[in-house]
Amino acid sequence: MVTKIERNKKEKENSLYTAAYDLFTTKGINETAISDIVKKAGVAKGTFYLYFKDKYDILDKIILNKSSHVLSEAIKETNEKSFEVFEDKLTYFIDYIIEYLKSDRLLLKLIYKNLSWGVFRRAYKDYKEIQEIYTMFEKGYEGSDVTREHMEKILFMVLELTGSVCYSSIIYNEPESIDEMKPILFETILKII
Amino acid sequence: MVTKIERNKKEKENSLYTAAYDLFTTKGINETAISDIVKKAGVAKGTFYLYFKDKYDILDKIILNKSSHVLSEAIKETNEKSFEVFEDKLTYFIDYIIEYLKSDRLLLKLIYKNLSWGVFRRAYKDYKEIQEIYTMFEKGYEGSDVTREHMEKILFMVLELTGSVCYSSIIYNEPESIDEMKPILFETILKII
Amino acid sequence: MVTKIERNKKEKENSLYTAAYDLFTTKGINETAISDIVKKAGVAKGTFYLYFKDKYDILDKIILNKSSHVLSEAIKETNEKSFEVFEDKLTYFIDYIIEYLKSDRLLLKLIYKNLSWGVFRRAYKDYKEIQEIYTMFEKGYEGSDVTREHMEKILFMVLELTGSVCYSSIIYNEPESIDEMKPILFETILKII
Amino acid sequence: MVTKIERNKKEKENSLYTAAYDLFTTKGINETAISDIVKKAGVAKGTFYLYFKDKYDILDKIILNKSSHVLSEAIKETNEKSFEVFEDKLTYFIDYIIEYLKSDRLLLKLIYKNLSWGVFRRAYKDYKEIQEIYTMFEKGYEGSDVTREHMEKILFMVLELTGSVCYSSIIYNEPESIDEMKPILFETILKII
DNA sequence: GATGAATGAGGCTTCATTCAT
DNA sequence: AATGAATGAAGCCTCATTCAT
Incomplete structure (x- = not known):
């Protein structure tokens, strides 16, 4: 069974993926800061680090x-x-x-x-x-x-x-x-x- | 005629090229700071900007x-x-x-x-x-x-x-x-x- | 009579003490985070706060x-x-x-x-x-x-x-x-x- | 000869020492951030790192x-x-x-x-x-x-x-x-x- | 009681760039 | 032309604490 919490987690992770992808492709990788990603994804900064090690971790996965x-x-x-x-x-x-x-x-x-x-x-x-x-x-x-x-x-x-x-x-x-x-x-x- | 000053200038520029190349290849581009380059080249920080616009300028030329x-x-x-x-x-x-x-x-x-x-x-x-x-x-x-x-x-x-x-x-x-x-x-x- | 629940509580508290002591002595006090302690103790983060006010509370008691x-x-x-x-x-x-x-x-x-x-x-x-x-x-x-x-x-x-x-x-x-x-x-x- | 620049440097270093000492003694070491020190000393954050490695470097010296x-x-x-x-x-x-x-x-x-x-x-x-x-x-x-x-x-x-x-x-x-x-x-x- | 995902303030540090000398 | 001290914005990351489940 997929609980509400698990669904919520997946949603957060996905919004981070989407935000990062958009920024990487439009602004470039070097020019994208983690603070940009979380702002766009609508989550707190710390949340990013619950799912990814750093910028290059999420990049590789994308x-x-x-x-x-x-x-x-x-x-x-x-x-x-x-x-x-x-x-x-x-x-x-x-x-x-x-x-x-x-x-x-x-x-x-x-x-x-x-x-x-x-x-x-x-x-x-x-x-x-x-x-x-x-x-x-x-x-x-x-x-x-x-x-x-x-x-x-x-x-x-x-x-x-x-x-x-x-x-x-x-x-x-x-x-x-x-x-x-x-x-x-x-x-x-x-x-x- | 190539004056002593002109030779000196060329020397500085070359030492910047060499230093930057060494650092880019060994440490990586992102990991190389201009301060690293000038330190290795043995010139002052300001000197870098007399010859190159920024890190990507010298990189392109290299x-x-x-x-x-x-x-x-x-x-x-x-x-x-x-x-x-x-x-x-x-x-x-x-x-x-x-x-x-x-x-x-x-x-x-x-x-x-x-x-x-x-x-x-x-x-x-x-x-x-x-x-x-x-x-x-x-x-x-x-x-x-x-x-x-x-x-x-x-x-x-x-x-x-x-x-x-x-x-x-x-x-x-x-x-x-x-x-x-x-x-x-x-x-x-x-x-x- | 000591119920099973009470025994369980004591066990949790003890595992927090042991974990904290190990970390304080090996890593140092400043370098030990509460998240380290709970991870080592095998309990959830919130549990820590059921037993101790903060890091210095458990330190004093230890x-x-x-x-x-x-x-x-x-x-x-x-x-x-x-x-x-x-x-x-x-x-x-x-x-x-x-x-x-x-x-x-x-x-x-x-x-x-x-x-x-x-x-x-x-x-x-x-x-x-x-x-x-x-x-x-x-x-x-x-x-x-x-x-x-x-x-x-x-x-x-x-x-x-x-x-x-x-x-x-x-x-x-x-x-x-x-x-x-x-x-x-x-x-x-x-x-x- | 002590140049104006050298005098200036010494002044900056001293103001950092004084500020750090005041804060360490009144607020405590853990509670003092480098940003507090530089604010009190009236210098930029980066300046701190020109003179000291980190908080514990200046503390030891003090x-x-x-x-x-x-x-x-x-x-x-x-x-x-x-x-x-x-x-x-x-x-x-x-x-x-x-x-x-x-x-x-x-x-x-x-x-x-x-x-x-x-x-x-x-x-x-x-x-x-x-x-x-x-x-x-x-x-x-x-x-x-x-x-x-x-x-x-x-x-x-x-x-x-x-x-x-x-x-x-x-x-x-x-x-x-x-x-x-x-x-x-x-x-x-x-x-x- | 227990959990652990989420938060976001706040710390640390780096570094490109400037500018008085 | 050359210097290098100073800057401060900007990035990274941690972590104590909360709270819905």
């Missing part, structure tokens, strides 16, 4: 949450469609991520290259959907003589490249806008796999 | 310097050798960068995602050698029907991928050590170009 | 307890032996205190300047054994023309001197170790009485 | 200063008089200390049993007058077969006893007022030496 969420959504959406070939499926998956990040530049700026292997690995155990990214890849290489280790490295490079390109093109339009980069990115990814 | 230096060294070394095919030349160039960063993890950590197109572009005008990276690529694509714009994007992706893989594998050994990642990275790059 | 205990043990042990002359008896009594404090430096540090007349007086009514210290002295001066007031002052000085010497020599080895100070301390006390 | 000052004054005054016998000289010396502490109960409370061997030793090298306390004692024992070590322990006990009695009787009137304790204290000291 990044893990958000990053996993993106990937998790992407694979869920992908699995709901049906594709004839692996290449199409992967393209759809990557495209979903790109569009997600395109629509939320602040999120992209925050999680930046944290959409990386580290997060990926850490999220693996907690998010069933993340495991399905592996499964998707495995199925794609079924029948070939590519080892699992090799496959994992390819997946790693695909995600790293995607992250890098997104960051540079979405945030800075460098070397071009993401829409202009997309075709060549997909082309490249298909060459890689 | 990153630009160091990043350009890496690329500049890499292309210089590459041009001193002679290669039969473009693929070998590019591999040598990338390998030089990797080895450089491998031998200086602190530098890698600092310039990290800054070894990017932004820096690359900014450094273009000031460093003759950087322009030669373009030249190398142009020669590589001579005769093909690849446009300059397309070529530039490929170069961009090659460098982004290299940077990402270096960071993850050198700093965190994720997904594997850089030496184990190298073969597949080269293989991938050759697929891309 | 000091009174522990100090009285030392004196009480000392006189009990002394009375169990038989001595021909008062001087031997007093020496044994003082020596017992010294050895006790020697074996528990943390206790000494805590009660230090509190092993004083104030505590002594306050403990008088509650501890039958403390009254026996007086009795011992009274018997020692039986037959002489020393007034009770005078005798009390001498006892006071003997205990103050003992406390001071113990603190300085046991904690800091100043001016010498307690074992090297003992002969001269006894010699001095015998001169005083 | 205690050493004040304690040494008491002893130093006492021996100076004593040496200005002429006494026929050592006993009279020592009595005068101790009496001076007592009267000093009697007239400044707040100081006594602060330096408390810090008027002890530790401080005494530390002050030895810096205060010429402190060395003269030794000299006074040495002259007193001239001709006897008491070793220097033995003599030092006696001096130690005399000072410890004096300090303890002063504290208890001046601050708490326990077991009697200092004026009523004085005769028996002197009597006791003369027995000890």
